[in-house]
Amino acid sequence: MSADTESGDGSHNTAKVVGIIVGGAALILLALAICFLLWKKRKFPCMLERETVHRGSLERSQDLLMTEVVFSSNREQSSERKIDDLELPLFDFNTLTMATKNFSEENKLGQGGFGVVYKGRLMEGQEIAVKRLSKNSGQGVEEFKNEVKLIVKLQHRNLVRLLGCSIQMDEKMLVYEYLENRSLDGILFDKAKSSSLDWPRRFSIICGIARGLLYLHHDSRFKIIHRDLKASNILLDKEMNPKISDFGMARIFSTNQTEANTMRVVGTYGYMSPEYAMDGIFSVKSDVFSFGVLVLEIITGKKNRGFYYANAELNLLGHAWKQWNEGNALELIDSSIDNSYSSSEVLRCVQVGLLCVQERAEDRPTMSSVVLMLSSETASMPQPKNPGFCLGRNPMETDSSSSKQDETFTVNQVTVTMLNAR
Structure with missing residues (x-):
């Protein structure tokens, strides 16, 4: 009996210990499970909340960007087409x-x-x-x-x-x-640097600008009028390839639109066409006028406005017109250019430049015709008529208003009396 009792008590105690251990382990597992569930419950709503806040912040940032860079037609250009949302990298x-x-x-x-x-x-x-x-x-x-x-x-x-x-x-x-050689005016009008622009490079620059302008007017998705084409807005890469820049003043035309009118004339003195400066009418032909001025500046190495100080009667356009009529057009070429130039190319460029700056917009060629005339020695070319704004300043006119404006700056308003048209 004693042995049996001891054996039974031992088995009972062992079972009791095992039960305590199992029960304790179960309680621990249950506690861990509850803790895990509580942790999970707290964590995921927090993550979801952060995700929601982040998404909302991102959407607000995108909305702000779209508000800033995508906008409806402005009052000045009512026919402008709506443009798709932009996909443009944002820099911090x-x-x-x-x-x-x-x-x-x-x-x-x-x-x-x-x-x-x-x-x-x-x-x-x-x-x-x-x-x-x-x-x-x-x-x-x-x-x-x-x-x-x-x-x-x-x-x-x-x-x-x-x-x-x-x-x-x-x-x-x-x-x-970034374009290594910066703007054309920084080289063209600098006597120390202009010699680096030999005639082949100048001719290549003229043709490149013409192709870029043709793309804007005819070949791009939109018909675009630049309105501020000038030497300082032509940038040059390391191979001296020209690139048109600064589209802040540009306007979009619809496919069948030929011209528009504005009460706020913007542009740069010396490059604006007569109809734009005096009546606020701009079109592809006003860009053509600016291109013609630029061509004559590239040939001569002289600024249209700056030429007033060298000749009190004629600006660069008037001087080029006079030399052309007298058969001395080759004398227009920049003295920094050596004799390794093609006379026929120079004369063709002078003629194209004068055709582009003709006083009447309807007489000026389109950029497609300009590109053809520049690229072909056999292309038929009409004789140019008198250019617009070819007279110099009145000797009695005082040096005020526009004469004190740096020509490299874009001006926002024009007073007609500052410009002397023929």
């Missing part, structure tokens, strides 16, 4: 600040009427040009919207390429490809 403001060394003066490439352009280098080594719109410019926001909206849709070897933009509070910037 701090990234551009670092790239330009805090927009240092040593990185400044140039300045226009609506802001300053800086050279920058991104962390990965890519060089860029950053156009920082002026905070004090009344048209700054509109210029920004217009330039982004237009140039992001354009793809041509003779148009500058837009890489992205930056929008932060009142800071609005455009990021372009």
Whole structure:
């Protein structure tokens, strides 16, 4: 009995211990399961909430961008077509600040009427040009919207390429490809540098600009009038290939539209056509006029406006017209160019330039005709008629208003009495 009792008590105790252990383990597992469920319940709503907040913030940022860069037709151009939403890389403001060394003066490439352009280098080594719109410019926001909206849709070897933009509070910037030789005017009108532009290069630049303008007028998705074509808005890459830049003043035309009228004349003195400067009428032919001025400047190495000081009676257009009629057109060529030029090419370019600056818009050729005349030695070319704005200043006219404006700046208003038309 004693042995049996001890054996039974031992078995009972062992079972009791096992039961306690199993029960304890079950309680621990249950507690862990409850803790896991509580942790899961707290974690996932938090993650969901963060995801929802992040998504909402991203959507608000995208909405803000679209609000800034996609806008409906403005009052001045009612026929403008709605453009699809843009897919354009956004640059962080701090990234551009670092790239330009805090927009240092040593990185400044140039300045226009609506802001300053800086050279920058991104962390990965890519060089860029950053156009920082002026905070004090009344048209700054509109210029920004217009330039982004237009140039992001354009793809041509003779148009500058837009890489992205930056929008932060009142800071609005455009990021372009960096072009090593900067703007044409910085070389063409500099006596120390102009000799690097021999005739073959000048002719190539003229043809490149013509092709870029033809694309804007006829071959792009939209018919685009640049309205501010000038030497400082022609950029040159390392091979001296020209690229048209600065589309802040540009306007889109519908397919069947030929001209438009504006109460606010914008552009640069010396490049504006008579009908645009005096009546606010612009069309592809007003761009053609600006191109003609540019052609004559490239041939001569002289500014249209600056020529007033060398000749009190005629500006560059009038002087070129006079030399053409007298059979001395070859004397127009820049003295920094050596004798290794083609006389027929020079004469053909002078004739094209004069055809483009004719006073009446209907007499000027289209850019398709211009490209044909430049590329073919056998193309039929009419004789040019007198150019618009070919007279110089009245000797009694005082040096006020436009005469004090730097021609490299875009002006927002024009007083007709500043311009002397024939």
